[in-house]
Every structure is written in structure tokens, then in C-alpha cells.
Amino acid sequence: MNSFFRTVGLGLRSIRLHFLRSVLTMLGILFGVGSVIAMLAFGEGTSQEAQDQLKRLGSTNIILKSVKPTDTASSAGEGQQRTISYGLKYDDAKIIRDTIPNVKVVVSARDYPKPLRFKQRGVDGKVRGTVPWFPEVSKLKILQGRFFADIDERDHMNVCVLTPTVARKLFLHEYPIGKMIKVDYDPFTVIGVIEEKTGVTKEDGSPTETNFNTIYIPLSSSRVYLGEQIVDRSSGSSSREDVQLHEIQVQANELEDVLPVSQSIRRVLAFNHPNNDYEVKVPLELIRAAKENARMFAVFLALIASVSLLVGGIGIMNIMLASVTERTREIGVRRALGARRKHIIAQFLVETVTLSSFGGALGVLVGISAPPVIEATMGQRAIVRMEFVVLSFGVSALVGVVFGLYPAIRAASLDPIEALRHE
Numbered sequence: 001m002n003s004f005f006r007t008v009g010l011g012l013r014s015i016r017l018h019f020l021r022s023v024l025t026m027l028g029i030l031f032g033v034g035s036v037i038a039m040l041a042f043g044e045g046t047s048q049e050a051q052d053q054l055k056r057l058g059s060t061n062i063i064l065k066s067v068k069p070t071d072t073a074s075s076a077g078e079g080q081q082r083t084i085s086y087g088l089k090y091d092d093a094k095i096i097r098d099t100i101p102n103v104k105v106v107v108s109a110r111d112y113p114k115p116l117r118f119k120q121r122g123v124d125g126k127v128r129g130t131v132p133w134f135p136e137v138s139k140l141k142i143l144q145g146r147f148f149a150d151i152d153e154r155d156h157m158n159v160c161v162l163t164p165t166v167a168r169k170l171f172l173h174e175y176p177i178g179k180m181i182k183v184d185y186d187p188f189t190v191i192g193v194i195e196e197k198t199g200v201t202k203e204d205g206s207p208t209e210t211n212f213n214t215i216y217i218p219l220s221s222s223r224v225y226l227g228e229q230i231v232d233r234s235s236g237s238s239s240r241e242d243v244q245l246h247e248i249q250v251q252a253n254e255l256e257d258v259l260p261v262s263q264s265i266r267r268v269l270a271f272n273h274p275n276n277d278y279e280v281k282v283p284l285e286l287i288r289a290a291k292e293n294a295r296m297f298a299v300f301l302a303l304i305a306s307v308s309l310l311v312g313g314i315g316i317m318n319i320m321l322a323s324v325t326e327r328t329r330e331i332g333v334r335r336a337l338g339a340r341r342k343h344i345i346a347q348f349l350v351e352t353v354t355l356s357s358f359g360g361a362l363g364v365l366v367g368i369s370a371p372p373v374i375e376a377t378m379g380q381r382a383i384v385r386m387e388f389v390v391l392s393f394g395v396s397a398l399v400g401v402v403f404g405l406y407p408a409i410r411a412a413s414l415d416p417i418e419a420l421r422h423e
Helices: 002-017 019-056 090-099 134-139 150-154 166-172 219-226 254-271 282-326 328-336 341-368 370-378 388-410 416-419
Strands: 061-066 081-085 103-118 121-130 140-145 160-161 180-183 186-194 199-200 206-208 214-218 229-234 236-243 246-253 277-282
Touching: 019 282, 019 341, 019 370, 019 388, 061 254, 061 370, 061 388, 090 246, 090 254, 103 134, 103 166, 103 219, 121 166, 121 219, 134 246, 134 416, 150 219, 160 166, 186 214, 214 219, 246 254, 254 277, 254 282, 282 328, 282 388, 328 341, 341 370, 341 388
Parallel strands: 081 236, 121 214, 160 186
Antiparallel strands: 061 246, 061 277, 103 121, 103 180, 103 246, 140 186, 160 214, 180 186, 199 206, 229 236
């Protein structure tokens, strides 16, 4: 035991005697560990943001959207009126609700691009006709007033709920509840303000649309006041889109029901829509894909950052090999006084492991301080997980062993007589 502590003491003493060289050697490990933790934190933050956006869509939700066909061969020529019929139908929502098991609720919605006006102020907005239980399924909070109720849907009431962006543009600092706005030429009474959120529709989880300029009205009222067709007039011609529903959200009873329900929905829609004028998005599938992509991305970033650790390890080996040459006579004296090879190996390994571990500890401090810098400079969230710290520090210690082993063995292999003769 005394020989072990004596060996450790000799190793630490050598580090103190060559302090500047030791500090420069540790820098490679420091930057390597710090960059690994920072890279992993950046990847984790990016992944978490994408997953959070997807989770806000609802892990038990299945989102169906109408897709406008690219083939418009049935359209009339320029200057004439044309009608394009595509997308989800009211019957689709009914079939899903009535025939597919483990479906908890179905939310139907259709959209109209319409100008919104209050007095002299106006904004180009999107009017979404939907059902009273839309906020619960979409996880949107009512900020002021209320959402429309079953009686509003049943009686085709001309009431609307605004997002904060629309309320701010139309009313500035006025209280909007109870006031009347014009949707195109139809009056609607404001009964509530609902929160805004970003929608996620791409396979990689990136945001592609928002509901910032959207107002919500009862689905039955949209059919009565705004009609069944959407008219687009441009370049001397006009087109009509006959779309019954732009979106259907289906909520499954339990998380394990999501994939079977989505498969049943795909079969139903494939039978009823041979033109493939729809798309099915399952947030649960996207969440799983995002997690897998995040894992691969994190591994890729860690491999890139690990190059710094590799360079640091090579630096340690280079310094220790030079140290063996410098201290050949010292090694010979120790061997002559009775030190065994294992003592020499232990002495040099203590030096390399101390250098790499202390550099790794400083690198951990650099790495865990990186997220605020990343968020301030790049506007991207970064998250440091404990496993990142443990992994990086463990690798730094392992680097000290791996890259210090050869110089230690070489030092222990010196012939004591030849070492004593060394000048």
C-alpha cells in the first residue's frame, strides 16, 4: 500500500515539475470533452423542440388532411370557370366515427380564405369551421371568453373565436368580446380568444404552418354563411374548389390504439378515395421517427466532437514518450533501487490518467456552461443530460489509460544498466 501511494506521489510530483507542459497537454482533453457535451446538448435540444411540437398535436391523435390533386385535366381553359372537387368528405368522418373501433372522438374542419374587418381595420385571414370540442382535442386554451357550444353548432349561430394575432390587428387594445366583425360580408359576434400554436406537418417535424391569422366558427355556420365551395378569382379566370372538409382529427382511446386505428383509417380512405387526395399524419409515428433521428444525429455529432478527444489523446502519448526519453536516467535509478516494472508502469499511468481526468473535469465545466451560450448566440435550445457528462468524462479517463499505456510499458521495458548510462 505504501509503495502504491509513493508511486502516485511521484506521478503527481512530475506533473507539478512540468506544470506548463501539463496544462497544455490537458487543453486537448478539455476542448474535446467540452465540445462533445456541447454537441450532444445541441442535438438533444433540437430533438426535444421537434418532439414537443409533435406532442402538442396529441400523441393519441391522427390527423387527416385534404390534398389538392396536381392533375387538373378536367379544368376549363383560361377565362372560363372551372371546378375542382377533391378531399375529405363528411361521410369519411361519419364512417370513421361509426365503424372503426377504439375511436374516442372525431373533429372535422374546413377552411376559407376570407378578409376580416372591424370598422376601418382589416386583415386577410383564414376562417376555420369546426366543432365545439375542437379545443380539447387540439389542446388549445381559451384565453378570453368561451368557445362555441353545441347549441351554437345546432342553430348555425354567427359567432366566432379569434386568435390573439387577429384580435390585436382588428381591435388594437380594445376588448374584443361581444364586438361584431365582418367575415367577407357576413357579420359574426366575437365570443372568445383562443391561443395560437405552431402546426407541425413535415416528416422531419419542422413547422410549416401557423394558426396566427385564423378565426374559428361553427362548422354548420360555415356551410350556411360561407357556402360549400371556395372561389378563387385571378388573371381573368375563376376556379371553384369543392372541398367538404380540409381536415379531420381522430383521437384514439389509448396510446396503444393509435397505430391500429390509423391503419384502419388508411384502408377506409384508400377505398373511398382512389385519387389519393388526402394524407394521413400520425404524430406518434413522427415522435418515434424524431427520437430515432435524434439518436443518430447525436451519435454523428459525438463522433465529430470525439476527434478532439482523439487529438488530445495523441498529444498525451506524444508528451509521455518525450517524458520517457527525458527521464531515462531517473527510471534507471528507480529500477536499480528495487522498483519493479509494474511500479514504473503505474507511475506513468498515474500521470496520464491525472492529466486526462483533470482535463476532462474542466471540459465538463465548459460543456455544461455551453447551453446558455448556444441559446444566446444561435437561438436554439440546448439540453445537457447527465449521461452526456458521465460518458464524456469516462471517455476522457479511458483516453488517459489507452494513450498512456504504451509510453508506460516502454518506460518499464528500459534496461536498468543502459538507463543509468543515459546522459
